[in-house]
Amino acid sequence: MRYLTFALTKGRLAGKTMKMLESLGITCEEMKEKDSRKLIFTNEELKLKFFLAKGPDVPTYVEYGAADIGVVGRDTIIEEGRKVHEVLDLGFGKCKMCVCGRQETKELLNRHELIRVATKYPKIAKDYFYNKKHQTVELIKMNGSIELAPIVGLSEVIVDIVETGTTLNENGLVVLEEVCPLSARMIVNPVSMRMENDRIKKIVTDLRELLREEQCGHAN
Numbered sequence: 001m002r003y004l005t006f007a008l009t010k011g012r013l014a015g016k017t018m019k020m021l022e023s024l025g026i027t028c029e030e031m032k033e034k035d036s037r038k039l040i041f042t043n044e045e046l047k048l049k050f051f052l053a054k055g056p057d058v059p060t061y062v063e064y065g066a067a068d069i070g071v072v073g074r075d076t077i078i079e080e081g082r083k084v085h086e087v088l089d090l091g092f093g094k095c096k097m098c099v100c101g102r103q104e105t106k107e108l109l110n111r112h113e114l115i116r117v118a119t120k121y122p123k124i125a126k127d128y129f130y131n132k133k134h135q136t137v138e139l140i141k142m143n144g145s146i147e148l149a150p151i152v153g154l155s156e157v158i159v160d161i162v163e164t165g166t167t168l169n170e171n172g173l174v175v176l177e178e179v180c181p182l183s184a185r186m187i188v189n190p191v192s193m194r195m196e197n198d199r200i201k202k203i204v205t206d207l208r209e210l211l212r213e214e215q216c217g218h219a220n
């Protein structure tokens, strides 16, 4: 049997993914070792490999088949536009892509003025303003701490992820418009999907069942 390889997004998403997989009996003890500099972890018994990568690299590994399965935020899947199959909404990592800025900026948005938009997600921002709102804007690609941009006067608004709203709140910014809902998704390489259909289908089906049970638990 060949190894089935998972590419997980470093950080909270990877932690939550492993917890979910553990409920299905898919574990990786090697991964739990603290302070290890190892990059790839194996479960010999189940013939599985796991590695951690930066979010935007996860769809790349999956498109090229270096990983069969990936777990990554929907924001990254849309932004990267890789040829992968999205097979499951994992239900965690829920947040929203939003247009944010100072409350006063709402007027500029409403009047369709030529505003500057700072974002880590130029493709999502462009699609939203040009195709959905039919509004011309100046896009400025940034790499993090996007909330700084309107504070220091780099841009009028930002397009960024809002989870709890704390970062906005603490910096005097508000959500002006909602672009789309986001959450962690499972993606699969199209060739792996065919070649390893049984194994992948079993994981997806079991996860779906687990999610359904969790949902029922919450409802009761």
Ligand code: PRP
Pocket (backbone or CB within 6 Å): 120, 143, 144, 145, 146, 147, 160, 161, 162, 163, 164, 165, 166, 167, 168
């Ligand atoms: C994300 C996002 C916001 C923040 C939102 O940043 O870009 O800054 O989290 O979360 P909140 O609504 O709960 O405050 P992240 O911490 O991933 O780092 P980044 O600024 O480097 O993108």
